[in-house]
Amino acid sequence: MNLYDLTVRQAAEILRKKELTSVELTRAVLDRIEAVEDRVKAFVTVTPDLALEQARQADGRLARDDAGPLTGVPGLIKDVICTRGVRTTCSSRMLEQFMPPYDAAVVERLNAAGMVMVGKSNMDEFAMGSSTENSAFYPTRNPWDLERVPGGSSGGSAAAVTAGQCFYALGSDTGGSIRQPAGFCNVTGLKPTYGRVSRFGLVAFASSLDQIGPMTRDVADTALVLGAIAGHDPRDATSVPLPVPDYLQALRPDLKGLRLGIPREYFVEGMQAPVEEALRRAIAQLQHLGATVDWEVSLPTTPYALAVYYIIAPSEASANLARYDGVKYGYSALDAESMWEAMEQTRQHGFGPEVKRRIMLGTYALSAGYYDAYYLKAQKVRTLIKQEFDAVFQRCDALITPTSPTIPFKLGEKVSDPLQMYLSDVCTIPVNIAGLPGMSIPAGFADGLPVGMQIIGRPFAEETLLRVGYAYQQATDWHTRRPPL
Amino acid sequence: MLTSQEVRHIALLARVAVSDPEVERLRAQLSSILAHFETLNQVATEGVPPTGHAVPLQNVTRPDEPAPSFPRADILANAPLQDEDAFRVRAVLEF
Numbered sequence: 295m296n297l298y299d300l301t302v303r304q305a306a307e308i309l310r311k312k313e314l315t316s317v318e319l320t321r322a323v324l325d326r327i328e329a330v331e332d333r334v335k336a337f338v339t340v341t342p343d344l345a346l347e348q349a350r351q352a353d354g355r356l357a358r359d360d361a362g363p364l365t366g367v368p369g370l371i372k373d374v375i376c377t378r379g380v381r382t383t384c385s386s387r388m389l390e391q392f393m394p395p396y397d398a399a400v401v402e403r404l405n406a407a408g409m410v411m412v413g414k415s416n417m418d419e420f421a422m423g424s425s426t427e428n429s430a431f432y433p434t435r436n437p438w439d440l441e442r443v444p445g446g447s448s449g450g451s452a453a454a455v456t457a458g459q460c461f462y463a464l465g466s467d468t469g470g471s472i473r474q475p476a477g478f479c480n481v482t483g484l485k486p487t488y489g490r491v492s493r494f495g496l497v498a499f500a501s502s503l504d505q506i507g508p509m510t511r512d513v514a515d516t517a518l519v520l521g522a523i524a525g526h527d528p529r530d531a532t533s534v535p536l537p538v539p540d541y542l543q544a545l546r547p548d549l550k551g552l553r554l555g556i557p558r559e560y561f562v563e564g565m566q567a568p569v570e571e572a573l574r575r576a577i578a579q580l581q582h583l584g585a586t587v588d589w590e591v592s593l594p595t596t597p598y599a600l601a602v603y604y605i606i607a608p609s610e611a612s613a614n615l616a617r618y619d620g621v622k623y624g625y626s627a628l629d630a631e632s633m634w635e636a637m638e639q640t641r642q643h644g645f646g647p648e649v650k651r652r653i654m655l656g657t658y659a660l661s662a663g664y665y666d667a668y669y670l671k672a673q674k675v676r677t678l679i680k681q682e683f684d685a686v687f688q689r690c691d692a693l694i695t696p697t698s699p700t701i702p703f704k705l706g707e708k709v710s711d712p713l714q715m716y717l718s719d720v721c722t723i724p725v726n727i728a729g730l731p732g733m734s735i736p737a738g739f740a741d742g743l744p745v746g747m748q749i750i751g752r753p754f755a756e757e758t759l760l761r762v763g764y765a766y767q768q769a770t771d772w773h774t775r776r777p778p779l
Numbered sequence: 780m781l782t783s784q785e786v787r788h789i790a791l792l793a794r795v796a797v798s799d800p801e802v803e804r805l806r807a808q809l810s811s812i813l814a815h816f817e818t819l820n821q822v823a824t825e826g827v828p829p830t831g832h833a834v835p836l837q838n839v840t841r842p843d844e845p846a847p848s849f850p851r852a853d854i855l856a857n858a859p860l861q862d863e864d865a866f867r868v869r870a871v872l873e874f
Contacts, residue, residue, distance in 0.1 A: 489836070531839040532839075595822065598818060601818050612793060622857070633869040633871055638795060638796035642797065650797075650805075653793050654805065654809060671824065673829030673831065678824070678827060680833060713815060728833055729832065729834055
């Protein structure tokens with residue numbers, strides 16, 4: 295096995311035993327980036343100098359026996375998460391030159407844990423998209439088939455994890471942006487419960503839905519990284535003051551006594567047959583591991599979640615992105631004549647088509663005369679979606695669904711039809727609407743391309759998801775497969 | 780179907796300049812997405828309270844303690860235009 299394909303835990307073990315230094319490990323990853331990045335395009339910025347400096351510091355900690363499980367292990371941060379002194383672009387012209395004056399809370403925590411940051415990952419502009427084709431710079435390619443998308447919006451993070459360009463990555467997830475690309479790239483990706491991880495320093499898209507989470511090569515690594523980034527932060531008033539459990543303790547090889555539900559609405563029309571077959575095999579495996587499986591679960595409001603999401607998320611985005619006015623930071627149309635012209639031209643040229651589309655959708659949904667019909671209505675249906683989940687979790691410990699109804703699609707295939715692109719997130723969106731934790735894990739291949747299985751749990755029951763995923767990965771080897779790059 | 784005039788009005792509210800071809804493209808795309816939103820009318824919501832976010836936290840407060848601000852130079856470093864330690868802006872009121 296190649297050094298760059300190890301799990302975080304394997305890499306940390308090699309460092310702890312002093313078989314390699316963090317500098318050597320980091321060089322191996324930087325070499326891998328050099329070798330494949332031309333084809334994958336997972337990064338907006340590669341930071342070799344910073345990474346080697348952090349690796350030297352990590353080696354100091356390792357020598358003093360002052361190291362934790364992440365110390366000296368190269369990681370990657372989605373370019374929507376602020377990193378002090380390293381430009382943070384959101385893959386937008388608007389922020390192409392933006393240098394954050396502070397670190398996001400998750401970056402502070404990872405730095406304290408001894409992170410070696412190899413760079414910032416490509417994404418759909420401002421995290422709006424499902425294919426990473428909305429990056430203002432270039433699309434990221436799926437390492438399993440370079441003609442196909444890696445999913446999005448955290449497509450750079452997912453592609454880099456599967457391609458060996460980092461050992462773990464952070465993504466952000468507003469409607470599926472961690473889980474859908476994880477599913478498309480054969481990666482494990484977890485969106486924590488809303489409030490579990492601080493959003494301080496996460497560039498805001500839709501504040502009632504956004505959450506940061508880990509993307510890794512297996513469930514145990516996800517448990518490890520989640521433990522490092524989770525916890526209360528007074529700078530994010532929506533972060534919840536609950537203690538962070540030791541997630542690694544939740545990992546057990548069997549599922550005895552666990553009740554899993556299969557909500558029938560998630561086996562949607564338009565779901566590809568090989569995806570459904572892979573998922574049914576995976577569910578049989580979970581049963582074999584001791585879980586009881588209930589196929590009679592129903593969440594009847596599910597078909598309306600997409601409309602709810604595409605009202606609420608753009609509405610919040612239209613308010614959040616009002617800050618890009620060309621005055622305080624970011625792109626500015628300097629040759630415009632008046633204040634209004636400068637603002638309107640800044641936003642015309644600084645934002646790409648999808649961002650403008652969503653800002654305008656949200657502006658419309660919130661405008662006088664339409665607020666009740668769109669925004670308020672969506673918030674009421676949101677209540678129903680949440681109540682249905684609450685009721686189902688009275689009799690199920692977790693729900694199993696596909697992560698996405700299709701295998702990764704081809705670049706360009708859905709670009710001209712926004713609604714078709716939105717349908718790619720139909721299985722992940724309800725989880726954000728209800729604020730629940732959700733995780734995608736590799737569950738097989740269809741036509742040689744990865745299929746993801748989504749596990750959904752009760753609020754703050756990340757341990758249940760990790761337990762299900764870990765047991766599954768003890769019995770299967772899908773997650774160990776790497777793309778032929 | 781939205782009219783071109785409605786699209787231009789939304790763009791004005793959002794403070795985004797739009798070209799003529801953009802107006803036509805947005806008219807078709809926004810209209811098809813808005814048509815999908817109509818499906819929500821099939822859901823009965825009388826007496827259902829709205830949900831703003833899914834976590835039951837209300838009115839989170841903290842002690843109001845003074846703390847140092849960011850250094851002025853750090854904040855101004857990203858400014859497109861600056862003048863004498865301040866952001867330079869265009870005239871808001873014209874006389």
